[in-house]
Amino acid sequence: MNGPVASSWVLTLACVDRVGIVAAVSQFLAERGGFITDSQQYADRESGRFFMRVAFEATNNRMDGGTQWLRVEFAPIGDYFAMDWRLTDVDERPRILIAVSKGSHCLADLLHRWQTSTLAVDIMGVVSNHPDMRRITEWHGISYHELPANGDKPTQEAALFDIFERTCSDYLILARYMQVLSEELVAKLVGRCVNIHHSFLPGFKGARPYHRAHERGVKLIGATAHFVTANLDEGPIIEQAVERIDHRATAEDMVRIGRDIETQVLARAVRWIADRRVLLNGRKTVIFR
Structure with a gap:
């Protein structure tokens, strides 16, 4: 990983459990130069729900569009899997x-x-x-x-x-x-x-x-x-x-x-x-x- 990190984000999501969710998220980040620093997921077999939290950083200028740009880019994936998701900059304090x-x-x-x-x-x-x-x-x-x-x-x-x-x-x-x-x-x-x-x-x-x-x-x-x-x-x-x-x-x-x-x-x-x-x-x- 070369060059300064532009920013870092956290993506959280919940949806009906199905094949391909982790792959879709990982591919989305890889295609935009996102470096995953922490990833956790949980499939609740009782409710059939899937939960995921991914922390990632930018490795190049492909994420210079910032948080709102990333949200727009990720929206089609969220819609496809009917996700309840949030993508926030780590510096955004509740x-x-x-x-x-x-x-x-x-x-x-x-x-x-x-x-x-x-x-x-x-x-x-x-x-x-x-x-x-x-x-x-x-x-x-x-x-x-x-x-x-x-x-x-x-x-x-x-x-x-x-x-x-x-x-x-x-x-x-x-x-x-x-x-x-x-x-x-x-x-x-x-x-x-x-x-x-x-x-x-x-x-x-x-x-x-x-x-x-x-x-x-x-x-x-x-x-x-x-x-x-x-x-x-x-x-x-x-x-x-x-x-x-x-x-x-x-x-x-x-x-x-x-x-x-x-x-x-x-x-x-x-x-x-x-x-x-x-x-x-x-x-x-x-x-x-």
Whole structure:
């Protein structure tokens, strides 16, 4: 491979599984001087669907037309295989809007990763139903939108969605946002809203779940990041993690451990989304790591 690399891209696709998909994609790139740096694919025999993620670079000036030119060139292949596909420049960072209530751990972690350039996203703002997280948000130079519920949920959600659209956000990240989204809002954000919650559901719902889990002698603490659907906390799972504890752990220990796991799980989910590694597969996900 000679000469400087003009740019690099990621192509993701999903379609009905059939012979020739990988060959068509590889030939398309080879004919235009594309050098594949990473390629992963998965055929789901149960659903009959095929999923693929290809990262590639330009090796010559045949790709000087850029991202939009590549999309136009690839469109006939996408149509032929009836693909749901996306081709993006690796420098194109997803735009996220973060929603939070009073818990700071997940928000603070995302802000730190963003500020230190270890999370390739653009944070377009933070929305909250409380004033508590304003100081840390604005310290990072990010807009803070306080939207108290005040018993008028439709108005509050309309304002939230308006901010989402005005900032041209790609994803809404619920970083311990202690509000249940309406079915109407969830329908507008299908595949674009990610939530994080502790692993005690559905056994320990509501307030003080860690304390009630401690009372029952729970030995595993975990967290789940998932896409939000109308079925509460049952959307397609992106990432999970657990940590084992024993009888010596106090309720406060469990809260601390749980918060650490939540931050790690949510950060991984957002990073994989930013890297175009997450594809929806019905009620499940395909994660190309």
